[in-house]
Amino acid sequence: MIISLTLIFKKMLIMQSTLKLILNRSCKAQHCRALGQYYNHKNNDYRGQNFKNKKTPLVIGTAITSLVGYYLFINKNQRHVYAKEAKKEETNAGAYCKGLPSYSMSEVNKHTTKEDKIWVVYREGVYDITEFAEQHPGGDQILIAAGGSVEPFWLLYGIHKNENVFKILESFRIGNLKKEDQVQITDIEDPYAKDPIRHVALRPANMKPFNAEVSPALLCESFLTPNDLFYVRNHLPVPEVDPATFELEIEVEGTRKTVSFTLEELKKFPKATITATLMCAGNRRTEMTKVKAVKGLSWGPCAIGTATWSGVRLRDLLQKVGVTDDEETLKHVQFEGLDFDVTANQYGASIPLWKAVDKRGDVILAYEMNGVPLPPDHGYPLRVVVPGVAGARNVKWLGKIVVSQQESSSHWQQNDYKGFCPSIDWNNADFSTAPAIQEMPVISAICRPAEGDVVKVENGFINLKGYAWSGGGQKIIRVDVTTDGGKTWQIAKLDDQDAALPPRHWAWTLWSARIPVDPKLKEVEIWCKAVDSCYNTQPESFENIWNFRGVLSNAYHRVKVKLGQ
């Protein structure tokens, strides 16, 4: 049986009360327009007519160093290469399994709750995932696939297509799907098919959604990270937004008004520019993983970048709709993205209201990055830049703002991007006990040399380069480096630093050091640690800050290198 995408969606719509609720809630908002287009698929166009064949604005970097220039050749075939890599992930999971009972799809459909057991289908396999549901890293979202096939969702969240997930899934195998009910998905267009072309230097941590960082050596080459080399952290497909019809909606909870602004109207507000570093809360996660496995993308030390961001001050915009720094009832500003999944869930996050209205908060609704319109991967046409705060709150493709008494209810605000004690794991985590990460702690990294490099010793010295940053508007006041396990520390030179003073110092510091090494050694381990203007410093090692989500990985950065002559 070949089943069309339309049928899958129809089935889904009657399948889940959860989904209905989400749709109802969503349709009240401005984004229901986009949502309508999303589902109004004709001729198998997954995105709808309005979004079809729009040209993606392509921004080719800003001022870059000669080294960066070397990498700047855009590989036109990159998307094709990625597609091939994705294919490699496929395995025999879900294949017919001899000796197990057969179930019809209508039988599977009945198992959608914990009480009735939660069943799902993958290809020919039927699985009872009741026990696993509570441990699902994506939280309750797993319930949206309950009683049906997980395949449409896995097309969206490519992270599921890996051996570990297949292994977990197969451990819950209870049967085979009857031949006549098997779905051969031939006509779902890949929701990521329209993602922009990316720079070849961006090394993907995940393909769908796209998440990538450059190499450390490349990252530390320029104080302002070229747009093309800026780390990309997408949670969903990149939406194509028509700037001509785009409107930002602002809702103020309670009796107060709801207002919309076109891009042109937003650009009439005074244009503000800030220089700010953005960093994913999962930056440097791979190092924490070495202590004990964590759930999350394998970020190296380059899920961080610095740019100038220009746009309208959120403070100005909120004042326009009557929310000032004297507001006492409402406490949070929620941001909703225009990036949706197949269940109409859009990306969302919130920040405390004080940060948005404070004259020193410097929150910008940016339409420019490093002097040019935002690239599609970075939120075109409009994103929030909340300087000093975790990347996850800097919502891209901003569609709606809600000034509220409550935090955003989104998965990413409530059940992700939070820190926990090392003794907590997925089995005993209670997300309500930890605050959402906002201001980020102090961090640093050695960018050159990289782990395993052979480093030339010149007159007994080696050269290092790196970055350091702290959230909350704090400035880096010192970076210390050592090659003898902390017996002696050398002070690094702070080469590049923004002139802004704390508590409004939003950008990273690039540093370098020339440090002595014992000429008798063949190998050394280099450590670095930074101190910020609150004299906060980094924890020494990952053992005591380990957390099951692998966020806030800010222990000393340690790089082992070989010494050459």
Add this chain to the structure above:
Amino acid sequence: MIISLTLIFKKMLIMQSTLKLILNRSCKAQHCRALGQYYNHKNNDYRGQNFKNKKTPLVIGTAITSLVGYYLFINKNQRHVYAKEAKKEETNAGAYCKGLPSYSMSEVNKHTTKEDKIWVVYREGVYDITEFAEQHPGGDQILIAAGGSVEPFWLLYGIHKNENVFKILESFRIGNLKKEDQVQITDIEDPYAKDPIRHVALRPANMKPFNAEVSPALLCESFLTPNDLFYVRNHLPVPEVDPATFELEIEVEGTRKTVSFTLEELKKFPKATITATLMCAGNRRTEMTKVKAVKGLSWGPCAIGTATWSGVRLRDLLQKVGVTDDEETLKHVQFEGLDFDVTANQYGASIPLWKAVDKRGDVILAYEMNGVPLPPDHGYPLRVVVPGVAGARNVKWLGKIVVSQQESSSHWQQNDYKGFCPSIDWNNADFSTAPAIQEMPVISAICRPAEGDVVKVENGFINLKGYAWSGGGQKIIRVDVTTDGGKTWQIAKLDDQDAALPPRHWAWTLWSARIPVDPKLKEVEIWCKAVDSCYNTQPESFENIWNFRGVLSNAYHRVKVKLGQ
């Protein structure tokens, strides 16, 4: 020869151009009144008539627990006990030394600069301290005694009266003072003679000036620290200030006005109250000393306390004199205390202007502590409370405010209370390279049990109590404790916490924990670490944060205890 105090001061006045400069500068300011009284000594009254026989306002605590009550018996003889202890510090330093040449005081008088060599006298000893001058922990202040006797200064700075200092001094011995020039100081009244009577539970880290803290067990008994048990960190003798004649002077640099306010006038501004923790930047220094010796008072973990502070908002007062949150030229607010040394140097410090004018800065000129007038040791009649910022900036006995382009030039702002890399010591320190400590990093401590205690194990568990705090308005979100070196961490219960939200959460958190211990063990080491709302956490150990001044001692707190049944 018996020399009177008047003569000593007369000699000093012609001796040092440095001193003249200080006096000239000082006399321009409001405090020249106090200064005049200070030097206008008749009948050997060191402080002057106006300050004589004023009754010291004595404040007997606020609400306290039954345990605290036990300690609350005021030992009327305490001052006497202290005097005895001070006597013990005296040794044979400065005694006649056979075989060394003899010098007259007029010869000594010629040696006041590095070029001419710097000589000083202590009792019968003559010393060439040229080499030592640059390493003097008190910086340039040593030059004020150059070419004369150090004794009047050592009466003021009691810290010099210890074996180490005597040993250092004797290592620079060059001769004996001629018999006829020897000074027998009989008529200098102890500048600390009028210091208030203190609570017997305050354990002195230093007597003159008075610096003291209570025991950890007592400290964690109440969220608001009783005034009598609040740590005292004085840099100079406690001045007696007459509230009837007291005036606070505010100078705004440039062409703008200078205004004075009486206490009554200050009390007419809206009264603001904040709950804030104050902590000395040297709190927990004794632990850092174990890595390598540092210079500074031996503070345990109790140079910290929490109180409600009521007074006038500095923001309101500055607005009154024309300095608002829109000020762009002036950058700092300097505070001058009414506590002076014999050279007319008063205590001083400054904070960045933004903190003073920001609506979320909450800087208070407090005239009340825990609902009663400030006690003498805590700044009566007026002190600055800069919440979230190191104790040293919370200037007591506030006499003058200067809104300036510059930081305070005081010793304590420029050459003290700064953090350095572990590789820096007195020999290579350049104080201009480090920023003055303002906002404090996250810290915590175990208050019960204390090091060496025998702890009762109840059903395999032991009970802990402690505090945690972070500067900059950040809130403690978690405290983790371990008894197995970090293999497993337990989450402490946050018992007492102020309701204020970051970035205006100024008070500490009191916590407790009931944690399992291995019943086979006879001894365990307990560690604690805190995480604040920026997810900053403490460094693990002191080795890598060691600094020669022993400030910012916020590594994990580790307490070794014996287990009993």
